[in-house]
Amino acid sequence: MPLIKRSLSDVQFGLALLLPLIFFVVGLNVYPLGYSIWMSLTNYDISRGTKDFIGFGNYYTVFFKDPYFARALGVTLRFTAEAVIINIALGLGIALLLNEVFRGRGLMRMIALLPWSMSTYAVATLFRYMTSPDVGLLSAAAQYLGLSAGPVTFLTAANAIDWVALAFSWNLAPLGAFFFLANLQVIPEDLYRQAKTDGAGAIRRFRHVTLPYLRYSLLVVLLLVTLFAATETTLIMTFTGGGPGISTHTLTYWVYVQTFQSYAFGYGSALSWILMVIVLSIGIVYFLVLTRRRGG
Amino acid sequence: MKVVGGTVGGLVVGGAIGYLAKPSEAVEKTITQTQTVTKTVTATAPVVTTTPVQLTGPDHALVMLMGGYRPDMVKASLGEFDTQWGVPSSTATQLQQLSGDLIVAQEAKLAAGAPVDTCLSYPYSTVTWAKAGWIQPIDDIKPTSDGVVMYDMNDIKKELYKNLQDAFSVDGKLYGLPYYTSVVGIKQTNERLFSREGMSGEYPKDYKEFYDQLPTLKAKCQAGEYPFLGPYYNEAFGIPWTWLYETMNQGGVGAMFDEKPPYGPTFDVGTLAEEVLTNWKDTWDKEYTPHSVLTMKQTDYLGAFSTGKYFYSDNADYYIGYMNNPAKSQMAGDCGLVPPDKQPWGMMDAAIYVLANRKDRTEKDQHYAQAFMEFLGYKDRKGVYYVPRRWGIEESLQSGFPGVVEDPEVKAAYLKRLRKPEDLQTIGKLLDIMPLCSAWKAAWYTKWNVRAMTELPLVLTGEKSIKDVVTTLRSYADELVKGA
Numbered sequence: 140m141p142l143i144k145r146s147l148s149d150v151q152f153g154l155a156l157l158l159p160l161i162f163f164v165v166g167l168n169v170y171p172l173g174y175s176i177w178m179s180l181t182n183y184d185i186s187r188g189t190k191d192f193i194g195f196g197n198y199y200t201v202f203f204k205d206p207y208f209a210r211a212l213g214v215t216l217r218f219t220a221e222a223v224i225i226n227i228a229l230g231l232g233i234a235l236l237l238n239e240v241f242r243g244r245g246l247m248r249m250i251a252l253l254p255w256s257m258s259t260y261a262v263a264t265l266f267r268y269m270t271s272p273d274v275g276l277l278s279a280a281a282q283y284l285g286l287s288a289g290p291v292t293f294l295t296a297a298n299a300i301d302w303v304a305l306a307f308s309w310n311l312a313p314l315g316a317f318f319f320l321a322n323l324q325v326i327p328e329d330l331y332r333q334a335k336t337d338g339a340g341a342i343r344r345f346r347h348v349t350l351p352y353l354r355y356s357l358l359v360v361l362l363l364v365t366l367f368a369a370t371e372t373t374l375i376m377t378f379t380g381g382g383p384g385i386s387t388h389t390l391t392y393w394v395y396v397q398t399f400q401s402y403a404f405g406y407g408s409a410l411s412w413i414l415m416v417i418v419l420s421i422g423i424v425y426f427l428v429l430t431r432r433r434g435g
Numbered sequence: 436m437k438v439v440g441g442t443v444g445g446l447v448v449g450g451a452i453g454y455l456a457k458p459s460e461a462v463e464k465t466i467t468q469t470q471t472v473t474k475t476v477t478a479t480a481p482v483v484t485t486t487p488v489q490l491t492g493p494d495h496a497l498v499m500l501m502g503g504y505r506p507d508m509v510k511a512s513l514g515e516f517d518t519q520w521g522v523p524s525s526t527a528t529q530l531q532q533l534s535g536d537l538i539v540a541q542e543a544k545l546a547a548g549a550p551v552d553t554c555l556s557y558p559y560s561t562v563t564w565a566k567a568g569w570i571q572p573i574d575d576i577k578p579t580s581d582g583v584v585m586y587d588m589n590d591i592k593k594e595l596y597k598n599l600q601d602a603f604s605v606d607g608k609l610y611g612l613p614y615y616t617s618v619v620g621i622k623q624t625n626e627r628l629f630s631r632e633g634m635s636g637e638y639p640k641d642y643k644e645f646y647d648q649l650p651t652l653k654a655k656c657q658a659g660e661y662p663f664l665g666p667y668y669n670e671a672f673g674i675p676w677t678w679l680y681e682t683m684n685q686g687g688v689g690a691m692f693d694e695k696p697p698y699g700p701t702f703d704v705g706t707l708a709e710e711v712l713t714n715w716k717d718t719w720d721k722e723y724t725p726h727s728v729l730t731m732k733q734t735d736y737l738g739a740f741s742t743g744k745y746f747y748s749d750n751a752d753y754y755i756g757y758m759n760n761p762a763k764s765q766m767a768g769d770c771g772l773v774p775p776d777k778q779p780w781g782m783m784d785a786a787i788y789v790l791a792n793r794k795d796r797t798e799k800d801q802h803y804a805q806a807f808m809e810f811l812g813y814k815d816r817k818g819v820y821y822v823p824r825r826w827g828i829e830e831s832l833q834s835g836f837p838g839v840v841e842d843p844e845v846k847a848a849y850l851k852r853l854r855k856p857e858d859l860q861t862i863g864k865l866l867d868i869m870p871l872c873s874a875w876k877a878a879w880y881t882k883w884n885v886r887a888m889t890e891l892p893l894v895l896t897g898e899k900s901i902k903d904v905v906t907t908l909r910s911y912a913d914e915l916v917k918g919a
Contacts (some may be wrong), residue, residue, distance in 0.1 A: 185563065294730045295726070296896045383730050400885045401881065402563065
């Protein structure tokens with residue numbers, strides 16, 4: 140070590156130490172991203188055997204010629220919005236419940252975490268069977284309770300995406316719940332007492348005491364859920380397979396179809412970058428709204 | 436088969452192949468244990484002398500990709516290959532079991548240049564893989580002087596059914612040997628329901644009669660029952676293929692696409708293809724089929740029919756065993772087939788073992804990879820259709836060779852899974868007359884299939900008119916042909 144140190148300046152030595160890390164970052168992040176950008180500017184298609192540079196041709200096609208893009212974008216936004224709302228509501232509800240003092244709270248905290256421990260594939264399979272008209276629990280229950288004379292089709296073109304959002308939220312809500320719970324536990328009890336003394340009811344206490352403390356965990360949960368929801372593929376592939384029809388074709392599913400079923404790698408890459416820009420924009424908006432300073 | 440089993444595979448000496456009479460089990464043991472057949476040749480076939488043949492295994496372990504279907508059987512076959520070809524444990528043949536969409540998962544491996552020797556392809560994916568350079572033609576495979584490759588592909592081709600050779604060829608070159616061949620879209624019946632309604636044997640002779648019968652069946656349905664489990668399920672081989680075979684069954688192979696290159700579309704508004712969709716829409720709107728089929732994957736579709744709540748379903752021929760299996764089906768023993776009369780039901784489907792272009796392959800590896808492909812798709816060292824027979828016996832998978840199809844043991848196993856012996860004739864007849872989609876030989880077909888899978892459900896859900904969907908798919912096919 141002293142020999143190496145003697146022949147290198149401090150800066151050089153520091154760079155030498157960073158070299159392995161730089162190598163990994165370039166190899167695992169920069170190169171794939173760069174390659175993906177380059178692919179999006181080509182007509183790379185293995186079924187046609189083409190790999191020519193076409194500039195922004197793919198992007199033009201996405202916005203002006205692809206008859207499914209607008210619809211897929213709409214489905215993505217709807218799914219993401221529903222997932223965010225259900226996740227926040229469920230997560231916050233669970234957190235508030237688990238923040239109370241009651242017997243068996245430890246056990247309840249463990250049980251609440253269980254859905255998150257399941258793989259996406261398992262969750263999708265669970266919901267697929269649960270909603271199956273022929274062998275599903277829900278259909279059987281509806282018939283048993285006399286609510287339906289025959290099998291019930293839950294996944295229709297109109298509401299299948301809502302079921303996917305529900306399955307997604309059921310799986311991910313515990314993550315948000317534990318972020319919120321961690322925040323709730325650091326709120327000084329004195330603040331609640333003072334608020335009570337000032338005559339604040341439960342809703343006002345929640346709004347003026349609890350919520351401000353949750354701002355940063357809310358930002359983290361919003362960002363994570365949005366990112367995960369907007370890029371979710373496994374759940375959709377396994378639960379609905381994009382159906383019925385194309386009612387659960389989100390942008391990521393469309394990327395999958397174009398890239399791996401239609402072999403249009405260049406076009407799929409362009410779609411991926413558009414999705415990334417959309418998700419990034421939403422993230423920036425969250426950040427700006429939730430971190431702006433109050434008052435003048 | 437006993438005759439075939441009584442021979443030992445050819446051993447190549449000085450570039451010539453000789454088929455030797457198998458004297459005893461000891462021959463194989465010699466190969467396995469010592470990885471040499473020198474002594475065997477000398478001891479049992481004095482007519483073939485000179486150069487010793489040593490089986491020492493490949494330089495790199497062979498790698499095979501496979502889905503989740505009967506991995507136990509696949510692993511057993513791999514073990515048998517290693518034993519017969521003297522592959523040491525250090526380079527034992529490896530099985531990589533992939534989950535999810537098998538084609539997509541395999542393509543990811545092939546595109547990334549992963550070390551792969553053998554994988555599964557289908558008639559519609561073979562052309563793309565061949566053009567991408569991921570797989571190699573196998574026409575030139577000949578017995579090798581090291582004794583690894585046993586059979587001449589020209590001899591194999593003479594045995595292989597002609598229509599399969601065509602299906603597995605790209606630009607006149609053969610790219611694989613059959614894993615299975617089947618009829619997809621065969622009309623299965625639930626005889627329990629037909630018998631209950633006193634309608635046993637009242638089968639339609641063509642699609643017109645079939646659709647005409649649905650209202651009668653609907654009237655007889657009890658709660659939760661349907662006349663038909665429409666094969667509009669959410670798979671690449673689901674709803675798009677149903678449109679293909681239903682149109683081709685009524686209008687001939689050329690009713691969807693040209694029979695000759697570039698296999699351009701022949702379907703359009705005002706043709707039979709539109710009429711087929713009109714029948715579908717009627718079936719959907721009048722709830723002759725459950726609306727849940729659109730989200731079903733193939734496993735769901737099979738599971739639904741096995742509940743015994745449907746009069747008819749379209750399936751692959753080999754799933755008859757599933758439906759008549761008491762461990763898997765609630766209608767076991769009551770699943771029958773509608774015999775073809777005025778027209779076929781369904782079309783040909785097949786899967787093939789293909790030889791991947793592995794980059795780190797040595798010459799010796801190449802020989803083993805070729806021998807492995809022949810073992811999987813044809814015969815073992817003893818001249819037995821080892822793998823195809825096992826699939827036929829255990830899973831009712833039809834082979835591409837008459838020697839397997841006519842095998843008494845395979846036939847007996849098939850019969851056990853059928854409700855009545857006549858159903859075997861039905862399958863045989865359909866295998867003879869089933870059409871093959873000509874456009875599967877076009878590299879653009881997969882893209883069109885994806886679009887069809889996207890568009891066709893919209894007819895049923897009412898989001899698009901039939902004419903719009905037909906026009907969209909026709910224009911897209913024209914565009915693809917033009918850009919090819």
